[in-house]
Amino acid sequence: MSLSPGSRILFVTDTWRPQINGVVTVIEHLKEEIERRGMVVDVLDPSQFLTVPFPLYTEFRLALFSWRNIRRRIKDGAYDEVNIHTYGPMAWYARAACIRLNKRFTMTFHNQIHLYAEVRFGTWARKLVEKLIYYFYSPAALTLVTTRSAQKQLLGFGLTRVSVWPLGVDKQFFTRGVCPRVFEKPVFVFLGRIAPEKNIEEFLSAELPGTKIVIGDGPDKKKLESQYPDVVFLGYQTRERLVSWMCCADVLVMPSRTDTFGLVIVEALALGIPVAAHSETGPKDIIHNGVNGYLDEDIVRAAKQCLSLSPDRCRDSVKNYTWSKSAETFLSVLQSARGTAP
Template sequence: MRVALLAESFLPHMNGVTGSVLHVLRHLAAEGHETLVIAPRAGEITTDLHGARTELLRSAPLPSYPEVRVVFARAARLTAILRDFRPDVVHLASPFVLGWQGLAAADALHVPAVAVYQTDVVAYAEKYGMPHAAALVGRHVARLHRRATLTLAPSTASLQQLEALGVDRLRRWGRGVDTACFGPERRSGAWRARVAPGKTIVGYVGRLAPEKQVEDLAALARLDGTRLVIVGDGPARQALERALPDAVFTGHLTGDALAEALASFDVFVHPGESETFGQTIQEALASGVPVVATGIGGPVDLVRSSVDGWLYRPGDLRDLRARVADLVGDAGKRRAFAASAHESVRHRTWDALCGQLVEHYEDARMLRPIDDALRRRAGIRPFTPSAGAAVRPRWSRYVALGDSLTEGLCDTSRMPAGQHRGWADRLAQLLAHESSEAGPFRYANLAVRSRRVRHLTAEQLPQALALRPDLVSILMGANDLVGRRVDIARLAAELEESVRALRDAGIDVLLVTPFLPRRRAAVVFERRFAAFASELRRIAADTGAMLLDLDAIPAIGNLDLWAYDRVHLRSRGHRFLAYRAAEVLGVPDAEALGGLDAALHADDDPVVHGTWLSRDLLPWVWRRLRGRTAGDGIAPKHSDYIVIGGRGDVRAPTRAS
């Protein structure tokens, strides 16, 4: 793969954006990918760029922060550079000015663009005394990220922030930590004796700038037996040296010197309230140092309060002092927190994170042609909500509507002969677990194989309304879309009537877009499925329904998720779909739970006999010729509620109360 990385800041200025770009370059080179870096020219570069080509452009320093430089390159110039390189994907590292022009160039060449959100520029505008500019900055950030093929955000807080700005296609992508560099073994008695002999060291590492709120550390003044050590540099250093006269300022440290300093701290403290992630927090954890950080933004995902550190109330400096004092005064607690801290980041390597990044690149490459086709037809592009960012109610009655996919055909994992589970059954168990403290969870599944949208309206909708659920899922339309003739607008209008009837009854609705396997034979239906999905996006927006937009999750088409009959999901595919639905519904840690479930459960697909032609295709054709379907005479498997316990146990059917 050929990857062009556009970075708003770059060497020799070292910050979080530059550091992550260097790690990505190293990983991509090791995997055999070709890279190009487009960035501001700011001085001599002596760092190994791992074979990357560079296009360093003229730039101007920000007056209030000269280490940050701004490139004013025309989109035509960037288009020419990219056309010469022929990238498969454009990676926008913390895009703002250069990134906006890079997006225009990527659009001109129809190349997917992956925007990596790393800097809360809205908060920065406010910290630097430009409150009136913050609203303009927010609108620019929203337009930029809505235009990108994918946006990657590092934390739950940044996902929520971007969603609030209206950014519609988000994925969670954190940061790796160099566990070979940062570790408890780097702790140095000699360093401690030189910097703060006989003292408990409370340390900070980071840029010395207003947005980091380092001046808040004055709240730690005269804390018995401690010495504050500040590692870093920046425009606020002189003011901070006056505000913190008893602190030790080491200046900027890198490599082994930084690792030694971090590991030699007793407590790491980070007061910044505008962190999208908090890389130095993660490096402190890797170094076996307990962390005290503000309970807002990126640190919330990194620090486990009372396990490996403390999160204090944002803005409450008395609470900050109390949390630091708690650790300073208890060496046993520090040791316990330190062990947990080191263990918490053991698997967050840059190799693992960059492997995920390449998967996001591949998704973007599949999404770009879909986006282009929809733009030509004035359709609505696929939408992916962020994982776990939504706040959801505690549902207690869930009804699934649909066809064979929701019935669960071909998901025979751990089921008696002739019975199926399916993604909706699996989702119901996840929701039951989350609602276990609120009482019994009731679930009905009215889906029947071969059903069409007309059956949804005439049969399933009245049954669902009679059950008085608080959540309904609808995955319907695939059987209509593979017919000889289909009127997409009429089909969507009929489905919309059902959605509105449910919403008018006060019921939450999860809409799921129909999808296809990535097979050559499926290409003839792609345009229909894409047009119908675009209609579902409109319906969801107009009715307030939630949407699981599988056009934005290309992995659903991977053939290893599909069963032997080529038209249904196997057990692995149903698990995948269930956890993607759980993400939309706000089930905490759904992505991680899905990965664990996949690792623990091997598919036990049934042994099948005969060829696909004789076993699957010819019987389907014969039924169609006779005007029959596979669902004739079949009743829903759960036409009434069953009760699912928090651990997934199923009890007898029960009428809605």
């Protein structure tokens, strides 16, 4: 059976509103675009169950006791596709339920959790989690990744059914607004979660002229605010407010080495803001040196070089990253995998 108007799709995620992160953004846009095509999209998320806080990040809630309800939802939901987005208890329960019910399912690879583990615990943890990634994803009919680099990485882990599905950027980012405040120029911005895996301290300690701004929140925010009093911390911003504050930027600095795509990269480029980053999965799939940013081990050098780049060329480089095209590709790769479940 092909995916068509009336088809039913279930997204399973361990992260959902009020959390603000890339996974939530992706699911929201996919759901909207797929429903425009006449399909039914349900989201199974922690808010529907009793939860407990995750010790490392207390804002994340874990649905530890949801196994039976998840199995029932999958069994009784008459879904044509079950797509699992995360690594938490709900993802594991949904995976187990589909296997027991002999129901095909697909998965998406959003976070390089093996690199998160290395940042926090060392090389031994990364190697262990790489093996867990293979175990976790291998039963899926298809694993979707957002870049060629991520696909190559998962194939290197031993997975065989991996397809690329690029993300999109909200159309509001293609209209540049006005910065709400006057800052000393040039303005360098970090946008993302304030946590060790984002390598934010490389940005905060960088010797850059002008002003450094951090947009986002996370477990390290209070500590880093006190350590770096000359940096402007704006906290979480969304929608029009986010666009306005981003319009203050001359350069987006992305020091993270653990992203799979870096949604903030295409959002910045859509606003005509060049990006300085390391040559890692995500940035190296989007950034072209001298066109829309610079990739360099020296993040300061990359950031300064970005000041000479054309905003128009930055915007042009991501004009094809739309959520409509992203949804079309998502449905297309799901359709191509139908009938291939192990």
